[in-house]
Amino acid sequence: MRAEASVVIIGGGIIGTAIAFYLCKKGLKDVVLVEKSYLSSGATGRCGGGIRQQWSERMNVRLAMRSVKLFERFEEEVGMDIEYYHGGYLLLAYTDEEVELFHKNVAMQQEEGLDVRLLSKEETKEKFPFMNLEGLKLATFCPTDGHANPHLATMAYAKAAEKMGAMILTHTEVTDIDVQNGQIKGVLTTKGYIKTSVVVNAAGGFSREVGLMAGVELPTESYRHQIFVTEPLEHILDPLVISFVNNFYIRQTKSGNFIMGQGDKDEPPSHKHDPSWRFLVEMTEKMPHFFPFLKEVRVLRHWAGLYNMSPDAQPIIDKSDKLSDFYFAIGFSGHGFMLAPAVGEAMADWIIYGSPKKVDISNLKMERFSKGVSREKNVV
Ligand SMILES: Cc1cc2nc3c(=O)[nH]c(=O)nc-3n(C[C@H](O)[C@H](O)[C@H](O)COP(=O)(O)OP(=O)(O)OC[C@H]3O[C@@H](n4cnc5c(N)ncnc54)[C@H](O)[C@@H]3O)c2cc1C
Known part of the structure; x- marks a missing residue:
C-alpha cells in the first residue's frame, strides 16, 4: 500500500x-x-444506468450535456465499451401542472442548446405504438439521452x-x-x-x-430506492421512459432485460439495503398497465440502493x-x-x-x- x-x-x-x-x-x-x-x-x-439531459434546473442540464459529450467519446477516451446506447429519454406528462412544467423545461433546455422536443399524445403513439398511453397529455423526447452499464x-x-x-x-x-x-x-x-x-x-x-x-x-441524507430486472425479451424499447406522477422509470438493456424502479415517499432516511415485498407487488401490478407486453414476463432479480439526497x-x-x-x-x-x-x-x-x-x-x-x-x- x-x-x-x-x-x-x-x-x-x-x-x-x-x-x-x-x-x-x-x-x-x-x-x-x-x-x-x-x-x-x-x-x-x-x-438504472439512465443518462438524461432533460432537467428542470439549468445547472443539471448543463452538467448532463457536458457528460453526454464525454460519454459519446468514452470508449475512445477511457478504453472500454460500456454498452452506451443513444435511445433517447421519453418523459410523460399526465397532469396540467406537468404540461406547464414540461413546456417551461423544454424552452429552458432548448436555450441551453439541447435537441429536445414536445410530442403530442398522437405523435407519441406513432413513435411508441406498443405503449398504453391512456391519460397522457404530453411527452418530451431528447434523442441524445440514453443509458449505459454502470x-x-x-x-x-x-x-x-x-x-x-x-x-x-x-x-x-x-x-x-x-x-x-x-x-x-x-x-x-x-x-x-x-x-x-x-x-x-x-x-x-x-x-x-x-x-x-x-x-x-x-x-x-440517504434513502433506500429499489429496482428490479426481468428476463430478456426481443428488443422493443429504445428510450428510457419515465413518469413522475406515476412514479416509474423503465429501460431495456443491451441483452434485452427490462430494468425498472420507483421512488417511495414514505421511506425514512436510512442505510437500509434490503428489498421489500411491497415494492415488488406495486411495480409488477403497475408496469403492465403502461407496457402491456410485460404482463407475462418474469422478474429475475430485485435489489435496493441508496439515493444520497441534498436539500x-x-x-x-x-x-x-x-x-x-x-x-x-x-x-x-x-x-x-x-x-x-x-x-x-x-x-x-x-x-x-x-x-x-x-x-x-x-x-x-x-x-x-x-x-x-x-x-x-x-x-x-
Ligand atoms: C435504484 C437506483 C436507481 C438509480 N438510477 C439512476 C439512473 O438511472 N441514472 C443516474 O444517473 N443515477 C441513478 N441513480 C443514482 C446513482 O446511482 C448515484 O447518484 C451514483 O451512483 C452516485 O455515485 P457515487 O460514486 O457518488 O456513490 P456510490 O456508488 O454509492 O459510491 C460510494 C462508495 O463509497 C464507499 N464508501 C463509503 N464510505 C466509505 C468509507 N468510509 N471508506 C471507503 N469507502 C467508503 C461505498 O462503499 C461506495 O462504494 C440511481 C440510484 C439508485 C439507488
Whole structure:
C-alpha cells in the first residue's frame, strides 16, 4: 500500500473513479482511491444506468450535456465499451401542472442548446405504438439521452486510472481523517495510514459520515430506492421512459432485460439495503398497465440502493471552508451516474488548476443553501 498520496479519494463508485481518472489524465499520478467494499458496490452498481439531459434546473442540464459529450467519446477516451446506447429519454406528462412544467423545461433546455422536443399524445403513439398511453397529455423526447452499464463504466475509469499510476484499494475502509490545525494530514484506513493533504469525499450514501470524520457537517441524507430486472425479451424499447406522477422509470438493456424502479415517499432516511415485498407487488401490478407486453414476463432479480439526497435534489460539489483541501462531490439525489464524467472532469480541474474549466459549477456550492434554493423537480 502507498503510504503517501497527493490526493486520497474516498469511495469507489462512479464519482470517485471518474475523479481518479481525470486527475491522472491531467497529470497527477500518485492518487489513491479507497473503497470499503468492491468497486461499484454502492449506488452505482445498483442504479438504472439512465443518462438524461432533460432537467428542470439549468445547472443539471448543463452538467448532463457536458457528460453526454464525454460519454459519446468514452470508449475512445477511457478504453472500454460500456454498452452506451443513444435511445433517447421519453418523459410523460399526465397532469396540467406537468404540461406547464414540461413546456417551461423544454424552452429552458432548448436555450441551453439541447435537441429536445414536445410530442403530442398522437405523435407519441406513432413513435411508441406498443405503449398504453391512456391519460397522457404530453411527452418530451431528447434523442441524445440514453443509458449505459454502470459497472462497466466504473471498472473502465478505475482500470484506466490504475494504468496511469493511481492505486485503487478495495476492501479497505477509511475510518478517520487526520486533521490538525485546520489542515488535512492523512487518512486512517483499515489497512494503515496514508499521508496526504488533499481528500475527496465521494462516499455516496455515506457522504455525511465521511464529512463528520473531518469535522465537517454535510446536509445529505440517504434513502433506500429499489429496482428490479426481468428476463430478456426481443428488443422493443429504445428510450428510457419515465413518469413522475406515476412514479416509474423503465429501460431495456443491451441483452434485452427490462430494468425498472420507483421512488417511495414514505421511506425514512436510512442505510437500509434490503428489498421489500411491497415494492415488488406495486411495480409488477403497475408496469403492465403502461407496457402491456410485460404482463407475462418474469422478474429475475430485485435489489435496493441508496439515493444520497441534498436539500434541493441537486449535487453538492464544493470544498470545505473550514479546513484546507477537503473536497466533496456528493448528494447526487438519484442522478449521479449520468453526471459523473462532467463532475470527474470538473473536480480534477479544480484540484489541479484551482477551478473547474468546462462547466461553471459555482451554483452547486454549499453556500446556496443559505441563499434559498430552487429544487430539481424532474426526479423519481
Ligand atoms: C435504484 C437506483 C436507481 C438509480 N438510477 C439512476 C439512473 O438511472 N441514472 C443516474 O444517473 N443515477 C441513478 N441513480 C443514482 C446513482 O446511482 C448515484 O447518484 C451514483 O451512483 C452516485 O455515485 P457515487 O460514486 O457518488 O456513490 P456510490 O456508488 O454509492 O459510491 C460510494 C462508495 O463509497 C464507499 N464508501 C463509503 N464510505 C466509505 C468509507 N468510509 N471508506 C471507503 N469507502 C467508503 C461505498 O462503499 C461506495 O462504494 C440511481 C440510484 C439508485 C439507488
